Amino acid sequence: MATYTALTHLPGREAAEDLALACEDLTPEPVGTGVFEIEDGSERWEVGAYFTEAPDEIALAILAAAYGAQPFAVSELPDVDWVAHVKRELTPVRAGRFFVHGSHDVDQIPEGVEALWIEAAMAFGTGHHNTTKGCLEALDRLATDGFKATRIADIGCGTAVLAMAAARLWHVTVLASDIDPVAVDTAAANVIANGLDGRVECVEAAGFDHPMLERAAPYDLVLANILKQPLIDLAPDMARHVAKDGRIVMSGILTTQGDEVTAAYQAVGFAPDRRDDMGDWTTLVMIRG
DSSP: OOEEEEEEEEEOHHHHHHHHHHHTTSSSOOSEEEEEEOTTSSOEEEEEEEESSOOOHHHHHHHHHHTTOOOOEEEEEOOOOHHHHHHHHOOOEEETTEEEEOGGGGGGOOTTSEEEEOOOOSSSOOSOSHHHHHHHHHHHHHHHTTOOOSSEEEESOTTSHHHHHHHHHHOSOEEEEESOHHHHHHHHHHHHHTTOBTTEEEEEOSTTOSHHHHHHOSEEEEEEESOHHHHHHHHHHHHHHEEEEEEEEEEEEEGGGHHHHHHHHHTTTEEEEEEEEETTEEEEEEEEO
8 A cells, every 4th residue: 555745844833733733634634644843953843644545735735835834745655564674673772771672682681681672663762762762771870879769750651661661660650641642552552561561551641631640749750751842841840740859851852952951940940960962862860949
């Protein structure tokens, strides 16, 4: 089956989300749409629409013009089993005491590690990206330094790799949330595959906006591997939900954005604890004052 993509970009998250919503009224109808921040500091957002038959390029051009976006670039993708391809390309990742692997590498698990089985899937967070790796290493250091956490949340959990890592470290139940229902389903499946059913609870929520997340606050530790602007928007809520002397571990932040995110959290009562840059990406650990 042929797959077609139509991609454009424009300034502003709200306008991008409105354009993605408008794309859903096209004929032929897209099988999915997505909105992503372009992580180059430009404050521009990419809108993608995905089709199983050739889209109406005239209608796409009209939509792009109406929303002030660049013209859509339409491409036909080759017929490739992308999950199988990614499985072949992904090698195991070592991050502190954690060893993140797929089923194809189960025979390579070394002794004395915390092994996390994450398959290639639609949700973000296989452990290979430097944002996920940086957060795993931050968790490892916190545990090594003697930090204790009993109430933990993973906001924007993706595959739930961070939530599962925290559950392994501190032997408590971790709440994992994501705004994307596909991510929540993927996370729940990963939790079961890793033998952590009942130790990681996965819910669909924007930020802390869920009764389970509200009831469990205040948190000793919150994990948030998202993006710069959502992290900044989340800062006031983070301050309300993190206990005094609690930690937050954040990534999805370009090195050029680290100071801005740090300042936003200092403004609501957090103090910097540690910053680690890995390639183009920054991981921040901050303490609630």
